[in-house]
Amino acid sequence: MTPFLIPFLIIGxxxxxxxxxxxxxxTAVVIERFGKFISIRNSGLQMKVPVIDRVAGKVxxxxxxxxxxxxxxxxxxxFIKMKVSVQFKVIQEKVYEAFYKLEYPHDQITAYVFDVVxxxxxxxxxxxxxxxxxxxxIAVKRELNEAMTTYGYDIINTLVTDIDPxxxxxxxxxxxxxxxxxxxAAEFESEAQRIRxxxxxxxxxxxxxxxxxxxxxxxxxxxxxxxxxxxQLNEVGINSQEASAxxxxxxxxxxxxxxxxxxxxxxxxxxxxxxxxxDMLNNMVASFTASNLIGETIKxxxxxxxxxxxxxxxxxxxxxxxx
Numbered sequence: 425m426t427p428f429l430i431p432f433l434i435i436g437x438x439x440x441x442x443x444x445x446x447x448x449x450x451t452a453v454v455i456e457r458f459g460k461f462i463s464i465r466n467s468g469l470q471m472k473v474p475v476i477d478r479v480a481g482k483v484x485x486x487x488x489x490x491x492x493x494x495x496x497x498x499x500x501x502x503f504i505k506m507k508v509s510v511q512f513k514v515i516q517e518k519v520y521e522a523f524y525k526l527e528y529p530h531d532q533i534t535a536y537v538f539d540v541v542x543x544x545x546x547x548x549x550x551x552x553x554x555x556x557x558x559x560x561x562i563a564v565k566r567e568l569n570e571a572m573t574t575y576g577y578d579i580i581n582t583l584v585t586d587i588d589p590x591x592x593x594x595x596x597x598x599x600x601x602x603x604x605x606x607x608x609a610a611e612f613e614s615e616a617q618r619i620r621x622x623x624x625x626x627x628x629x630x631x632x633x634x635x636x637x638x639x640x641x642x643x644x645x646x647x648x649x650x651x652x653x654x655x656q657l658n659e660v661g662i663n664s665q666e667a668s669a670x671x672x673x674x675x676x677x678x679x680x681x682x683x684x685x686x687x688x689x690x691x692x693x694x695x696x697x698x699x700x701x702x703d704m705l706n707n708m709v710a711s712f713t714a715s716n717l718i719g720e721t722i723k724x725x726x727x728x729x730x731x732x733x734x735x736x737x738x739x740x741x742x743x744x745x746x747x
Contacts, residue, residue, distance in 0.1 A: 493507050
């Protein structure tokens with residue numbers, strides 16, 4: 425082999441090996457010939473015409489994520505920052521559109537996200553933005569799918585991952601939440617207090633009822649005891665009036681003894697002479713007797729009819745307008 429052939433041999437080997445290239449998994453390679461699109465090569469060992477063909481570019485077929493931060497205003501004039509994460513990939517059958525029709529896909533996706541979010545969020549108040557963030561994400565995905573499918577991109581999912589109001593708005597929301605919880609706690613405490621009061625009132629009513637029954641039973645037994653005492657005194661020759669006076673005097677002194685036994689008592693019983701019980705009983709008996717006599721006298725009087733012409737000055741009643 426002459427030295428003259430060595431350079432041609434080296435050049436031939438270089439050209440031969442440059443005709444082969446490899447494509448990674450989940451990647452597509454665009455081949456051009458003199459600047460014109462020829463073919464798309466997928467993963468594996470591939471071959472092209474040296475010098476004439478060239479690799480124009482590579483397209484990633486894996487799922488990618490783009491985080492877009494947007495500042496917008498709600499319906500109640502609160503400025504918030506939202507973070508929208510867009511997950512997308514190139515459709516394998518539309519690598520040509522993705523490579524040649526759209527030069528900056530990230531900028532295009534960002535623009536659509538801004539447009540949709542700033543159209544949806546101003547319709548909602550701040551509280552509804554947190555509640556309906558999934559609706560906003562769905563609206564973004566729908567709009568992006570309609571626009572990006574033409575360029576060979578498939579929108580897998582869109583997520584509203586962060587909603588960040590101003591720090592003063594956050595503090596105000598926390599205060600509102602705390603006040604609402606305190607209100608609920610106060611309502612529960614009031615209800616518990618009402619239940620306690622009702623239960624206490626029911627217990628007191630039941631206690632008063634039982635106390636009244638006890639007092640009635642006590643007085644009934646006292647009356648029965650008085651009757652038995654009077655009967656026993658009558659058997660030994662003491663009449664009813666003397667027996668009643670004796671019982672009243674005995675109870676009078678029992679009461680005085682009970683008062684004297686209690687050092688903290690502030691009750692004053694008047695009068696406290698020995699004959700006070702008998703006098704009190706005599707006065708009561710006399711009053712009852714007189715009252716009964718007056719009632720019987722009035723009941724036994726005949727009714728007197730009065731004629732119209734039989735009127736005297738004493739019969740005149742100014743308020744009587746009858747004829």
